[in-house]
Amino acid sequence: MIWETITATEFCDSVRDGTHDTPKQASIGKPLITSKHIKNGQILVEHAYLITEQDFENINKRSKVEKWDVLMSMIGTIGEAAVVKDDPDYAIKNIALFKCGDETKAKWLYYFLCSNMGKGQLFGNQKGSSQQFVSLTQLRQLQIPNPPRTTQLKITNVLSAYDDLIENNQKQIKLLEEAAMRLYKEWFVKLRFPGYERTKIVDGVPEGWTLCKLQDVIEFNPVTKLNKNQPKKSLPMAALNTSTMIVDESLIVETTSNSGSKFQNGDTLLARITPCLENGKTAFVNFLNPEEKAVGSTEFIVMRSIKLNPFMVYCLARDDNFRQLAIKSMSGADGRQRVKVEDLKNADFLLPPNHLIESCINHMEPIFNKIKTLNKQCYLLRQARDKLLPRLISEEIEV
Known part of the structure; x- marks a missing residue:
């Protein structure tokens, strides 16, 4: 018909x-x-x-x-x-x-x-x-x-089943990320970490904690070696999300160029240019293969843990205090302002003791792994839906 x-x-x-x-x-x-x-x-x-x-x-x-x-x-x-x-x-x-x-x-x-x-x-x-x-x-x-309304209903029900699963996964991702952020803020911002009630405060610093600079615990735009002329993934700014760590993998392309930012799994990507920074574009890199390196927009700041853990670095980048620090550091012409990375490097930071950093890993790693799994499921569901969509709309497949 x-x-x-x-x-x-x-x-x-x-x-x-x-x-x-x-x-x-x-x-x-x-x-x-x-x-x-x-x-x-x-x-x-x-x-x-x-x-x-x-x-x-x-x-x-x-x-x-x-x-x-x-x-x-x-x-x-x-x-x-x-x-x-x-x-x-x-x-x-x-x-x-x-x-x-x-x-x-x-x-x-x-x-x-x-x-x-x-x-x-x-x-x-x-x-x-x-x-x-x-x-x-x-x-x-x-x-x-x-087509007849009954046909429209059958087709939309088939396609909606994919979208409903995607939407449920996205809701879970949001809740999981909120849980990770709550833990980070409770332990490392409000300083209500496990055992805080029994910890002495000396000159405003909990015993065992160390006042330092961000550059002592995080490497900004680290040197990452890539093989010249070898194919590698390239991530554009548009792939970054404004509210969660996930990236739109459908926007990843392949390139042989080594230009732009360079990163690996475990890094955090922070948009350094207006309005992307103010809008919240930030990502946690977990979509590469082991030992794989990739390139991205020149407007990314790459943040890599030195003395913390990758999950803490990402949560720090999402924290309101850090984001305001980054926004206040911006300079340049209107509409093209960029973060001064030196200002971030020289910001004060309270380094927790190793046992808290390790405990944070134990709590956050399952959360980040679950988010990665759910996002991968969303990606595969979109692929399946998008393959089915044109065949249903063009009458190639009957329902």
Whole structure:
């Protein structure tokens, strides 16, 4: 049976877009979702900045987001889409808004936009030289396959099973990382480590602890030797996550170049340039083979443990105090400011005794290993889903 094809305007209740203005940031208000807040089918509300209630109401007069709408980035990075699964309380900017009205239609449209068929239409209609975009008129004319609703439901149920597993894994990863951060802050920031009640404090320092500089315990941008002209993995800035240690392995490419930052398993990668640092781009390197070395963006600061352990280094890089230190050290032209690594090296650090560092390893290593396993499962699930998706959408496979 050959499916009919209809336009997005015919398929959806309406196709609109969010504001193209830039409302001022507010200390209290509602989140403003932009293109960068839609990633891998997720809407990253927690990373959006706030706007006033008045700006929120003004935007929502023409582009109110509701449950079972589909959002898609339409300027800059085009085609990142997500289904609105909960009752939203945010406004949108530079985002296409497909009003679907129910779960099946929303998921069908989402999977179509993720398919090669959908992306081919989007990328074939891009405009702009310095910044690519797709117009609202073009989006309304997207040609969408429209099989019977029962077929849409069967296909979306198959694909959603993969996405539900991915989403559950991502929730576990977030909880595990939060547990690691809580332990780090409790022991090494608040100094409520095991036995702290019985530990003497001498000149403000717990007995057995040593006041030193960060460069005494962490090596910044260490020398890492690579074989010239040999293929190696290359990690771009876009692969780093803003809230967890995992990287988007689908963005890793192969290169023979040795230019850029150089790192190995156990290193922490910290974005040194604005706004990537402020947004929280940080990663723990655990995706390489044993003894393998890789390269990455020149805008990475590589941090390697000398006297701590790799897990402590990563948690330090995520800690608010360290991040504020890095942000305050930034210099350079507006929009291209970079961290002064020397300021990080010379920052004061309280080195715990070896038995606490070893105890931290025993607690954190299982957490980090579990995160690695869950992330690998997500990667394999996405691969399986993405292989199945075009065959289902193009009627190659019947359900």
